[in-house]
Amino acid sequence: MxxxxxxxxxxxxxxxxxxxxxxxxxxxxxxxxxxxxxxxxNNYHNFQPLLYQVATGALEADSIAYPIRKIFTGQQNLFFRVxxxxxxxxxxxxxxxxxxxxxxxxxxxxxxxxxNFFGLESIERNARQIKSIPNALNLRSFLFENLEQALLTSNPAERQALLTIVVVGGGPTGVELSGSLAEMRRGVLPKDYPELDLQQMRIILVDEGAAVLKPMSTASQQDAQRYLEELGVELHFHTTIRSYEHKRAYFSATEYIETANLIWAAGxxxxxxxxxxxxxxxxxxxxxxxxxxxxxxxxxxxxxxxxxxxxxxxxxxxxxxxxxxxxxxxxxxxxxxxxxxHQQQPLNFTYRNKGVMAIVSRNQAVVDLPKQVHFKGFFGWLAWLFIHLILLVGFRNKAVALVDWAFAYFSSGQALRLIIQPLRPRGDDLGKRAAEVLAATPDYTAPPPAIQEPSLNSQEASCLAGD
Ligand SMILES: Cc1cc2nc3c(=O)[nH]c(=O)nc-3n(C[C@H](O)[C@H](O)[C@H](O)COP(=O)(O)OP(=O)(O)OC[C@H]3O[C@@H](n4cnc5c(N)ncnc54)[C@H](O)[C@@H]3O)c2cc1C
Incomplete structure (x- = not known):
């Protein structure tokens, strides 16, 4: 070649x-x-900050990606290779x-x-991540497929595991994803799944530290935490998930939570x-x-x-x-x-912090600007929308995102709840991967397998287990 x-x-x-x-x-x-x-x-530029919206069906994958060749059309001195x-x-x-x-x-x-899975092999193997467009599309299929599965099972423990989503990592990705999932539980899912008891559905955000959004101001952390709690997201601080096998997320040697949906956003x-x-x-x-x-x-x-x-x-x-x-x-x-x-001395770089923001749900975002300016709520949410719209590459992507967001705002619903890449076999042949996923389906009566690095105390354990 x-x-x-x-x-x-x-x-x-x-x-x-x-x-x-x-x-x-x-x-x-x-x-x-x-x-x-x-x-x-890849032959496309990926706008990663909006990946979680693809995963929750709020945005099309195409609206956060842009063909690289199209970006550089007319740039004579440039050659691009995939x-x-x-x-x-x-x-x-x-x-x-x-x-x-x-x-x-x-x-x-x-x-x-x-x-970064921090060397936790079982988590790397079995948890979902959200770092690329294929990851986000797979996560979307996976979440909706588990909801479909929850309708079909008559085993209460299995249904609870299918309806339990654990997000690990309280940074912007974990917060934005948990908020979006909780919003979906409130807005869209009751309409789509009237047969499911969504009171049973749990969204749990786990973090090793004492607060969400660690790099942001205390005011933003507290506001984001309150927004999440109002949406019914269960927050578990000082908690470390150490392994994930057979749909059991372990936080001590013998204590675990049964979840079919472990999403790793921890680093x-x-x-x-x-x-x-x-x-x-x-x-x-x-x-x-x-x-x-x-x-x-x-x-x-x-x-x-x-x-x-x-x-x-x-x-x-x-x-x-x-x-x-x-x-x-x-x-x-x-x-x-x-x-x-031109044989001149290079100049030192200085970072100009123009502010940081995170969105939790509609009308709820937190923004930290330089000089300790903090704002939140509807104006924070508007600022978040405006900035992300400006930063998206390409007029088409901006227009499609705006339409999707407007639709979601006025209809209280994500439009794109498609299972594009099913993970369970159906009548057609879905190949090796589907078989692997099925093989990992737990036996809900089996004893827990051995796990690595147990450590948490029982109070944290029972808290996470929802006792
Ligand atoms: C889910 C999520 C949410 C985020 N939210 C925010 C946010 O709200 N605000 C914010 O400021 N930042 C956010 N970030 C972080 C932000 O996306 C990154 O800081 C930013 O993308 C870094 O830009 P970069 O150019 O260094 O790398 P990237 O944008 O990651 O680009 C790296 C590129 O390198 C290519 N590549 C990598 N390795 C190879 C290889 N070996 N061969 C060929 N190609 C390769 C990849 O395909 C990719 O296109 C978020 C990140 C994620 C994952």
Missing amino acids: DTNIPLSAQPRVVIVGCGFGGLKLAQALADAPVQVVVIDR ADVQGVVPARNLLQTSIGEISYDYLVLATGSLT VNGAAVPGLPDEALTRNKRLHVNRWNLVQGQTNIFAIGDVASMVTEAMPKGLPMLAPVAQQQASHLAANLQRLI
């Missing part, structure tokens, strides 16, 4: 990843005297990819992050590309970078966004993994690369 990227007299900047950071950087280099090569394993980057060989300025080797003069890693690791020295990696697999985004120990390899760990005076643990950080670093690096090409 040949990558067929023409050689150029200009320096070649290879950007791995076309998420928030990679996209912005490639656009910012449109008029620079460089050849830009963008590589992504490929998986498997390694980097810094000594030879070479990338190893699924379509062959690609050389670079400057390499920018903008590969984002991956779900992420940097998606570093193999080939860089271990010293360049942080504990959660991000790359140490300096204030120019230069990877530690390298002279022409940069990292931006989630995969980069940049420590500043204000943020000694590294800048947060947020879309604005990736975008601002991209713009800054575009200018610095041009300085380097």
